[in-house]
Amino acid sequence: MSTVATAKLASLEELEALRSSIRVEQQKTQTTVALCCGTGCQAYGSGRLIEVFAEALAKEGLEDSVRVRATGCHGFCERGPLVVIHPKGTFYQRVGPDDVGEIVAKTVKQGELIERLLYVDPQTKEKAQTEEQVGFYKHQHRLVFGNNGAIDPKSIRDYLAVGGYAGLAKALSELKPDELIEQITESGLRGRGGGGFLTGRKWRSCREAEGEPKYVLCNGDEGDPGAFMDRSIMEGNPHSVLEGMVIGAYAIGSNHGYIYVRAEYPLAVENLGIAIRQAEELGLLGEDILGTGFDFEIRINRGAGAFVCGESTALMASIEGKIGDPRAKYIHTTDVGLFGKPSNLNNVETWANVPLIVNRGAEWFSSMGTEKSKGTKVFSLVGKINNTGLVEVPMGVSLRDIIYKVGGGIPDGRKFKAVQIGGPSGGCIPESLLDTPVDFEQLTELGAMMGSGGLIVMDEDTCVVDIARYFMNFLCEEACGKCTPCREGTKIMLDILGRICQGKGEAEDMDKLEALGEQVQLTSLCGLGTSAANPVLSTLQYFREEYETHVKDKRCPAGVCRQLITFSVTPEACTSCAMCVKACPVEAISGGTRKGKGKDRVRVPALIDQDKCIKCRACHEACKFDAVVIS
Amino acid sequence: MEQNAAISSKDNICAEGKVESKDILRILESHNKDRGGLISILEEIQSEYGYLPEEALRIVSERTGRSLVDIYGVATFYRFFSLQAKGKHLICACLGTACHVRGAPRIVAELEQQLTIKAGQTTPDKEFTLETVNCLGACALGPVVVIDGHYFSKVRKSKVKQLLEQAGEGFDKFDIGKDERIFPIEVSCPHCNHSFKDKTFAIDGYPCLKINVATDHQQGWIRLSCLYGSYSVSTEFEIPEGMVVNFICPHCNSEIHSTSDCSQCGAPMIPMLVDGGGIVSICTRRGCKNHMLDLV
Numbered sequence: 001m002s003t004v005a006t007a008k009l010a011s012l013e014e015l016e017a018l019r020s021s022i023r024v025e026q027q028k029t030q031t032t033v034a035l036c037c038g039t040g041c042q043a044y045g046s047g048r049l050i051e052v053f054a055e056a057l058a059k060e061g062l063e064d065s066v067r068v069r070a071t072g073c074h075g076f077c078e079r080g081p082l083v084v085i086h087p088k089g090t091f092y093q094r095v096g097p098d099d100v101g102e103i104v105a106k107t108v109k110q111g112e113l114i115e116r117l118l119y120v121d122p123q124t125k126e127k128a129q130t131e132e133q134v135g136f137y138k139h140q141h142r143l144v145f146g147n148n149g150a151i152d153p154k155s156i157r158d159y160l161a162v163g164g165y166a167g168l169a170k171a172l173s174e175l176k177p178d179e180l181i182e183q184i185t186e187s188g189l190r191g192r193g194g195g196g197f198l199t200g201r202k203w204r205s206c207r208e209a210e211g212e213p214k215y216v217l218c219n220g221d222e223g224d225p226g227a228f229m230d231r232s233i234m235e236g237n238p239h240s241v242l243e244g245m246v247i248g249a250y251a252i253g254s255n256h257g258y259i260y261v262r263a264e265y266p267l268a269v270e271n272l273g274i275a276i277r278q279a280e281e282l283g284l285l286g287e288d289i290l291g292t293g294f295d296f297e298i299r300i301n302r303g304a305g306a307f308v309c310g311e312s313t314a315l316m317a318s319i320e321g322k323i324g325d326p327r328a329k330y331i332h333t334t335d336v337g338l339f340g341k342p343s344n345l346n347n348v349e350t351w352a353n354v355p356l357i358v359n360r361g362a363e364w365f366s367s368m369g370t371e372k373s374k375g376t377k378v379f380s381l382v383g384k385i386n387n388t389g390l391v392e393v394p395m396g397v398s399l400r401d402i403i404y405k406v407g408g409g410i411p412d413g414r415k416f417k418a419v420q421i422g423g424p425s426g427g428c429i430p431e432s433l434l435d436t437p438v439d440f441e442q443l444t445e446l447g448a449m450m451g452s453g454g455l456i457v458m459d460e461d462t463c464v465v466d467i468a469r470y471f472m473n474f475l476c477e478e479a480c481g482k483c484t485p486c487r488e489g490t491k492i493m494l495d496i497l498g499r500i501c502q503g504k505g506e507a508e509d510m511d512k513l514e515a516l517g518e519q520v521q522l523t524s525l526c527g528l529g530t531s532a533a534n535p536v537l538s539t540l541q542y543f544r545e546e547y548e549t550h551v552k553d554k555r556c557p558a559g560v561c562r563q564l565i566t567f568s569v570t571p572e573a574c575t576s577c578a579m580c581v582k583a584c585p586v587e588a589i590s591g592g593t594r595k596g597k598g599k600d601r602v603r604v605p606a607l608i609d610q611d612k613c614i615k616c617r618a619c620h621e622a623c624k625f626d627a628v629v630i631s
Numbered sequence: 632m633e634q635n636a637a638i639s640s641k642d643n644i645c646a647e648g649k650v651e652s653k654d655i656l657r658i659l660e661s662h663n664k665d666r667g668g669l670i671s672i673l674e675e676i677q678s679e680y681g682y683l684p685e686e687a688l689r690i691v692s693e694r695t696g697r698s699l700v701d702i703y704g705v706a707t708f709y710r711f712f713s714l715q716a717k718g719k720h721l722i723c724a725c726l727g728t729a730c731h732v733r734g735a736p737r738i739v740a741e742l743e744q745q746l747t748i749k750a751g752q753t754t755p756d757k758e759f760t761l762e763t764v765n766c767l768g769a770c771a772l773g774p775v776v777v778i779d780g781h782y783f784s785k786v787r788k789s790k791v792k793q794l795l796e797q798a799g800e801g802f803d804k805f806d807i808g809k810d811e812r813i814f815p816i817e818v819s820c821p822h823c824n825h826s827f828k829d830k831t832f833a834i835d836g837y838p839c840l841k842i843n844v845a846t847d848h849q850q851g852w853i854r855l856s857c858l859y860g861s862y863s864v865s866t867e868f869e870i871p872e873g874m875v876v877n878f879i880c881p882h883c884n885s886e887i888h889s890t891s892d893c894s895q896c897g898a899p900m901i902p903m904l905v906d907g908g909g910i911v912s913i914c915t916r917r918g919c920k921n922h923m924l925d926l927v
């Protein structure tokens with residue numbers, strides 16, 4: 001791949017020399033077209049844009065002076081494909097192949113803006129010329145994600161150019177393992193995978209544990225459905241994870257590492273694999289790292305689609321090639337983990353924070369955030385929100401700011417209802433508590449949790465009972481079946497929730513759910529079971545009326561639960577466009593046509609035959625005039 | 632040399648689907664060094680055959696010394712593995728939370744109905760396999776459906792049938808997202824139902840469509856080509872490129888309200904009724920060529 005210096009770097013000086021030479025070389029190309037090739041943008045066709053750009057540049061004879069850089073995810077997936085043109089940082093969104101010629105001719109060659117491709121703020125109507133001017137980015141603080149837009153994840157030279165592996169060099173040359181652990185502890189870094197355990201303390205236990213060899217593991221399972229920040233780090237900046245792991249391994253005294261990546265993330269596996277190879281070639285990984293005598297190798301293990309394998313003991317069982325059953329943790333995995341040896345597992349984002357802390361110091365890191373939650377956190381902001389995407393904010397920012405300032409609020413003028421945080425084991429937080437800062441303790445107090453950082457925004461068209469049922473169904477399917485409270489408890493709760501959604505709920509169902517939920521919480525074996533009731537308990541706590549409406553009035557106010565709703569057409573709003581008639585799969589709609597010619601034309605509004613209606617919603621979706629109403 | 636031979640034999644078995652013990656041995660060989668590489672071994676077998684054939688599992692058991700029960704246990708524990716051959720086209724619908732709140736269950740229901748199978752099953756003719764997944768990490772695009780590796784974003788129920796038809800014929804034949812049909816349509820006001828056709832003025836050789844437009848300062852007519860797919864227009868006063876204007880029916884004088892936002896520039900899109908049933912929506916931004924046609 002790399003053309004220069006594939007020889008191993010034998011010392012820190014050689015690393016710095018290589019870095020300088022890369023920087024000098026990169027300064028020669030003034031203009032860079034950074035093209036987001038994260039999964040979101042690729043799905044919108046950004047892969048094809050690379051070729052089109054290359055062609056267009058070649059046509060203008062610019063192929064040598066302008067670099068096209070395929071980068072990882074920039075986070076603003078809603079507006080993809082994204083293109084940023086440096087050095088000015090001109091930010092174009094929703095770029096198609098037809099726009100490329102014009103971009104090269106105008107912006108690249110003459111520095112002119114193409115108004116049409118700029119992002120327009122939906123509220124202020126102002127046009128943003130650079131990423132910093134876009135509301136979505138303006139209110140963020142991007143550290144872990146800071147370099148995603150600036151580097152090609154497949155190029156270690158790019159990573160070196162932005163200061164990569166300087167943290168490793170510093171750790172190996174200036175710090176003893178103990179001092180390093182002390183620094184991480186002082187920084188206040190806590191695990192980003194869910195539990196929020198102090199990273200430094202975990203490292204210390206593993207370092208002090210008896211047994212050889214020791215293992216350093218990275219949890220890239222990201223089982224939380226609706227979250228994709230770990231994926232974007234692994235895909236967009238894989239070297240930052242590797243660098244963090246090498247530093248951790250040095251501190252802990254380990255020579256073997258594993259990264260466990262979810263089966264659904266092929267691009268992450270690919271980019272991590274390339275990164276490992278490149279780091280090995282340069283002697284930043286493997287034997288005798290940077291000539292210091294320290295050895296560390298990393299292997300990638302692919303998951304095979306089991307949520308519970310994100311749990312630490314199950315993950316280790318899975319790497320061993322077994323069924324991913326968790327075990328009780330009377331003995332910590334830092335003492336007895338993978339292959340029965342001391343093992344230290346951290347989440348992807350946790351690892352990616354490590355080089356930053358080593359580089360800039362514990363004090364810098366702990367200056368951000370709240371008393372007990374330091375640094376930044378990446379959230380995947382999804383659901384009924386204008387700016388879907390990945391956001392990185394300092395700890396302590398309020399949920400309201402994330403949703404309204406960064407996320408741009410709720411689309412289509414709908415009303416906010418709740419935000420679900422923490423994945424399947426998290427909870428729903430209502431409007432009244434939106435000013436809560438993001439902080440491990442405060443979120444847990446509300447019956448939610450930080451989790452891995454999924455933020456799912458719901459509007460008034462989302463039914464919270466349905467959401468609780470959705471998560472319960474997920475957990476029931478994913479429960480490994482080893483312990484009874486979780487296996488049976490989730491099943492019974494799911495049955496009750498299913499009944500409520502079908503209008504067959506009974507008055508005492510809510511109390512039953514609460515009692516059962518608490519028992520499952522107390523008696524389950526692993527984290528999956530002990531948190532399984534959170535979505536139910538938190539929705540019961542904040543949205544009890546909605547449950548009651550389902551049970552007592554047999555009504556679903558959000559219009560989601562099929563058995564509890566009817567569809568009808570408001571004749572005054574109906575334009576007789578016949579879209580609903582066409583959409584209906586069971587021919588339950590009559591009318592919806594126009595008769596006669598010219599001035600004599602009359603409209604026959606559509607009419608839904610309730611006996612035939614199967615409540616599939618097709619007509620509601622097809623109607624552009626809000627004439628099909630749900631009640 | 633070894634490598635090349637391995638790659639070509641891989642292509643062969645993929646095509647024929649027959650289990651050759653030498654291929655399984657080769658996979659086992661390549662994982663010899665890893666401790667506990669069973670999951671990787673099974674993953675590799677599955678990626679070659681599309682599923683885990685029984686013969687292959689027997690060979691793995693013999694060679695690794697792990698009981699068949701044990702291997703079967705692993706193969707059934709993880710969602711990724713399948714013990715049955717899959718169809719020619721693999722449809723994977725996301726049921727992750729982000730997609731769920733944006734209506735993914737209805738998309739899956741529609742896929743099930745169109746294919747007359749349940750999620751997890753393969754059609755009897757072995758054409759389609761329908762699977763669901765909990766988040767593909769492309770939540771901004773939800774609901775997401777992946778068909779044979781092509782991502783489809785913001786899938787609507789009404790699009791499902793067309794997607795399946797295209798999948799059956801192979802996506803390579805279609806330039807997805809392009810619609811090059813050009814044909815005349817007659818449209819009318821969604822409020823008063825009066826036709827916009829203007830026989831006094833021809834554009835593209837056909838009677839044009841005449842509607843009134845208004846900016847903050849000016850009002851006048853705009854004449855559009857009635858050819859769907861043509862962007863020829865003429866206006867009474869100059870509308871600067873990029874400006875968003877209001878559309879007003881010349882017959883009932885009511886403003887035509889927007890029902891959705893343009894997917895390309897974010898400006899409001901307004902709907903007009905198509906004679907014969909259906910709707911055409913056009914973007915209200917001058918210069919933006921986005922339009923959508925939904926015919927009955």
Ligand SMILES: Cc1cc2nc3c(=O)[nH]c(=O)nc-3n(C[C@H](O)[C@H](O)[C@H](O)COP(=O)(O)O)c2cc1C
Pocket residue numbers: 190191192193194195196197199219220221222223224307308309310311312313345346347348350452526527528
């Ligand atoms: C059911 C369950 C699923 C989990 N899934 C994940 C996951 O997908 N990714 C992750 O990083 N941690 C997950 N965890 C948390 C891990 O067990 C572990 O605490 C974490 O990886 C430790 O890293 P950290 O200290 O850096 O957070 C899960 C825990 C449970 C109980």
Ligand code: FES
Pocket residue numbers: 225226227725726727728729730731765766767768769770771773774775
């Ligand atoms: S929830 Fe469907 S892609 Fe994430």
